[in-house]
Amino acid sequence: MKLQAQLLDITYKIIENTAIIYLYCLSDRGKNIIAKVDSFKPYFYVIPQEKESDLLDRLKAFKVIRDEKTIKITKVEEIRRDNQKVYKVFTNIPSNIPILKDEVKIWPEVKGKREFDIAFTRRYLIDNDIEPLSWIQIIGIEEETTCNEDIFLHVKEITKVKSKDELSFNMLAFDLEVLDEKIIMASFYSKDFRKVLCIKDFPTKQKYVKVVNNEKELLEKLVEIIVSRKVNVLLGYNTDRFDFEIIKERAEKLGVTLNLGVDGSKLFFVKRGLSHSARINGRINIDLYAFVENLIQQELKAETLSLNSVANELIGEKKYDIDWDEMESSWKKEQNLATLSKYCLKDSELTYKLGEKLVPVVFSLSVLIGQIPFEVSRERYSQVVEQILIKHSHIKKTLIPNRPSKDEILKRRGNSYAGAFVLEPKGGIYKNLAMLDYRSLYPSIIVSHNISPETLNCDCCEPKDEIMGNYFCKLKKGFIPEVLEKIMKERFTLKSKLKKLKSGSQEYQDMYTRQVALKYVLNATYGYLAYSGARWYCNECASAITGLGRKYITETIEAARKTGLNVVYSDTDSVLLQGENIHERAQDFLIKTNKKLPKFMEIEIEDFYQSGVFTSTSKGVGIKKRYALLSENGELRIKGLERVRRDWCALAKDLQEQVIKLVLTDQNDAAVKLVQETVDALKKKEIALKKLQIYTKLKKTIDKYEIMTPHVQAAKRAIERGLEIKVGQTIRYVITEGEGRISDKAEIIKFATNYDSEYYIENQILPAALRILRVLGYSEDDFLMKGKQTSLSKFAG
DNA sequence: CTTGACCGGGG
DNA sequence: GTGTACGGTCAAG
Numbered sequence: 030m031k032l033q034a035q036l037l038d039i040t041y042k043i044i045e046n047t048a049i050i051y052l053y054c055l056s057d058r059g060k061n062i063i064a065k066v067d068s069f070k071p072y073f074y075v076i077p078q079e080k081e082s083d084l085l086d087r088l089k090a091f092k093v094i095r096d097e098k099t100i101k102i103t104k105v106e107e108i109r110r111d112n113q114k115v116y117k118v119f120t121n122i123p124s125n126i127p128i129l130k131d132e133v134k135i136w137p138e139v140k141g142k143r144e145f146d147i148a149f150t151r152r153y154l155i156d157n158d159i160e161p162l163s164w165i166q167i168i169g170i171e172e173e174t175t176c177n178e179d180i181f182l183h184v185k186e187i188t189k190v191k192s193k194d195e196l197s198f199n200m201l202a203f204d205l206e207v208l209d210e211k212i213i214m215a216s217f218y219s220k221d222f223r224k225v226l227c228i229k230d231f232p233t234k235q236k237y238v239k240v241v242n243n244e245k246e247l248l249e250k251l252v253e254i255i256v257s258r259k260v261n262v263l264l265g266y267n268t269d270r271f272d273f274e275i276i277k278e279r280a281e282k283l284g285v286t287l288n289l290g291v292d293g294s295k296l297f298f299v300k301r302g303l304s305h306s307a308r309i310n311g312r313i314n315i316d317l318y319a320f321v322e323n324l325i326q327q328e329l330k331a332e333t334l335s336l337n338s339v340a341n342e343l344i345g346e347k348k349y350d351i352d353w354d355e356m357e358s359s360w361k362k363e364q365n366l367a368t369l370s371k372y373c374l375k376d377s378e379l380t381y382k383l384g385e386k387l388v389p390v391v392f393s394l395s396v397l398i399g400q401i402p403f404e405v406s407r408e409r410y411s412q413v414v415e416q417i418l419i420k421h422s423h424i425k426k427t428l429i430p431n432r433p434s435k436d437e438i439l440k441r442r443g444n445s446y447a448g449a450f451v452l453e454p455k456g457g458i459y460k461n462l463a464m465l466d467y468r469s470l471y472p473s474i475i476v477s478h479n480i481s482p483e484t485l486n487c488d489c490c491e492p493k494d495e496i497m498g499n500y501f502c503k504l505k506k507g508f509i510p511e512v513l514e515k516i517m518k519e520r521f522t523l524k525s526k527l528k529k530l531k532s533g534s535q536e537y538q539d540m541y542t543r544q545v546a547l548k549y550v551l552n553a554t555y556g557y558l559a560y561s562g563a564r565w566y567c568n569e570c571a572s573a574i575t576g577l578g579r580k581y582i583t584e585t586i587e588a589a590r591k592t593g594l595n596v597v598y599s600d601t602d603s604v605l606l607q608g609e610n611i612h613e614r615a616q617d618f619l620i621k622t623n624k625k626l627p628k629f630m631e632i633e634i635e636d637f638y639q640s641g642v643f644t645s646t647s648k649g650v651g652i653k654k655r656y657a658l659l660s661e662n663g664e665l666r667i668k669g670l671e672r673v674r675r676d677w678c679a680l681a682k683d684l685q686e687q688v689i690k691l692v693l694t695d696q697n698d699a700a701v702k703l704v705q706e707t708v709d710a711l712k713k714k715e716i717a718l719k720k721l722q723i724y725t726k727l728k729k730t731i732d733k734y735e736i737m738t739p740h741v742q743a744a745k746r747a748i749e750r751g752l753e754i755k756v757g758q759t760i761r762y763v764i765t766e767g768e769g770r771i772s773d774k775a776e777i778i779k780f781a782t783n784y785d786s787e788y789y790i791e792n793q794i795l796p797a798a799l800r801i802l803r804v805l806g807y808s809e810d811d812f813l814m815k816g817k818q819t820s821l822s823k824f825a826g
Numbered sequence: 827c828t829t830g831a832c833c834g835g836g837g
Numbered sequence: 838g839t840g841t842a843c844g845g846t847c848a849a850g
Contacts, residue, residue: 071839072839073839123838123839126838126839127840128838130839145839146839146840152839204836205836205837207837208837210837213837265836266836267836268836269835270835270836271835274836275836275837302843303841303843318836319835322834322835333834335836336836353837409842411843562842728832728833729832738832738847738848755837758837
């Protein structure tokens, strides 16, 4: 039988002491294909010493007994890698590899061991050059299967085929509502499907609501929905750390079998760091929170990664605003269940829409680095970079470096080097601004200067053109610059093709997400070289990259000053320029600068800003990385300020944002007046407690806290008064009137009847407002003089 | 200044 | 199990 399909997922099982790889695919006719491969064998490399005499024979004959099982080397091949002889040592099952490598590494004839920790299914994909989600042709013998709609194949041969149109995957988002550690509702959202399962009956006209008898039935229905809808991509938000944990726990307790796999297999968990991720054979389980946290966060303005703020920023939609305490009591009183079900469905809807936006990016990363979407969607930047380097290392037939040992990692963490250049701004308000930045500064430096672990202080060149005490080979192209240059060139080609395509088309979409995937790898490579856990770690490389970065940016600053422009600020790869006729002058400066730069390097205009505020300390020293800019089309860009942090009360955050807006639009007096009014209102106790609450999460039981922070103290007192507070609950507290430390005065909002004006004025309102107003010459005293306007009037006008 | 504890998202 | 998270922030020492 011959067919064409897209690979979605891969696992392996041990059957009769043989490793069988299962490829879960989707055929061009929309059928689930399970293809079995039994011909691929696990292996690792042994590097022999110069004098090795009979190592080959010793390896071939080697066996060891573990847990009454004989572990054997089944085959040894002699091959060449990196201009040396190495032995490719095979065994029958993957778990033998770590045992075998530990046995042979102490032999005197063995110099080293390599590639013993490349995951088995990953190894299969790399060695056979199979990219997930790309089209493959499978030739095999059909086997009988218990799941009648699937095709079960024993693989003879797999080849790549030219890309066809992408299949449309069945994507489904789900969300749970949990109360007292029980699942009370579950919602599902797909293109043409929405459903809310609820364990309590309530009158509703909504067709999507399905009342179930109990939690057990809810879980059974959940399984049924995923299986019967033939879900290929299962989406959720924070499902690794929350929803699946609950599902597992409750299913065990209630005796529900979670046979969710396309082959009817049970859901299982794989350890990734400290959290466990649910694996469902043949279906792609994506936790969008993990993906956002690891890869998307950097480019978001949102400083919290809640579904609400991420969805708001990426798809322009928000959750329904509900009060969770109210919701809890209405659930118990069986009121307002329709509202709760609407809320629950909305979460799934937002997750689904976020998925529509982010899953294509996950998929293009998958294709680019050759790893399944399950893995890619949970990886950090460093892992993404490492995986693409592993892929290219295999293509180039070079040995992949080993992971560092624990000791080595600790040693590396002690290494330090000078970072990026940040120009200290002068606190104040600025107008007529242009932000210029280097296009991919660090990647372009790596390529232009051939920075790589193997080109570092090479033997073939004269040690000249030193950067931070080191030099890089001028004759042979380094591994990392070679990979990055390919990526930069491909991205450049894609971007120019994109300009000619219609932005709505599928082709445009595919190319666009591909270039986004390439961008991630480009931007993360510098950080990877400095990452202590990296296989291709190179502290000297990282140091050279930032050294050159400082050189380029400081030269740019000098050049800008020479043309008479004021350089207000500069951080790493950008300069904020100020002056009359800023548009023309920035453009001129850009052209002049680019002429002098080496190949691959380029400076661009990021945006023009009508005004900006840079903050300063009480002593008048400008603060780096804390500022706000107002673009010419009215967009506010706030960096590093308190506005969105949840350990600040709403009153302080709102006030800060209003103050920023006012001072950036020439309304300083109104800003000052607003702050004074807020202070006065606080003193007169006119502010609602709701605006003064501070949110902090209780992560463990009270007695486990060593440091009694305000939220812990507030929770403790509330429990003493009989309130039930569970681990994981967000404590909403207010600082009330009284004596002692701040934590002594912290009370849960329910028990707070008053507030400490002094605390809110001095620790919340004034710090937030003065962060901005200090640059205009104001200090605490200006707002603390009771009722006296004299000190303020000196700045008026 | 360094060290260690805590936290993220979810309900 | 072809293993063992991570980076930022803040209070205490």
